[in-house]
Amino acid sequence: MKNLSHRPKNYLGDCSSRKITGQGLTEYLIIVAIVAIACVGAASFFGDTIKANFLALGSDLTGGEAVDRVAETSTSRAKAKTDTNSKTTLGNYNN
CATH class of the missing domain: 1.10.287 (Helix Hairpins)
Structure with a gap:
């Protein structure tokens, strides 16, 4: 009998889920950076x-x-x- 639990991994599926997680993190970091720059600008102006x-x-x-x-x-x-x-x-x- 074959052992069905030992299947090769689907690397394409794993990679796409990591890309989506990385994309969300990147978008979040960009927004945080924009807010930080705006705060520094406002603090220097006022x-x-x-x-x-x-x-x-x-x-x-x-x-x-x-x-x-x-x-x-x-x-x-x-x-x-x-x-x-x-x-x-x-x-x-x-x-």
Whole structure:
């Protein structure tokens, strides 16, 4: 009698299931990378405003001096607006 449980593997079927799993993982990693890049961009764009808010919050929580959050946020927002409107060239990039 032949042993039917010892059949050759279907390598084509195994390979396609691995490709599908790998494809899903790759798509997930691409989406995570796009979200991470967007977060870094948003943090760099709103960096001064976010920093002022966190510093004021930390100062309030630790019992430090009260900081006028509205004034600091308005100042950093105005600076960001003027920086956005100014033309950036290679001569004044880091200035």
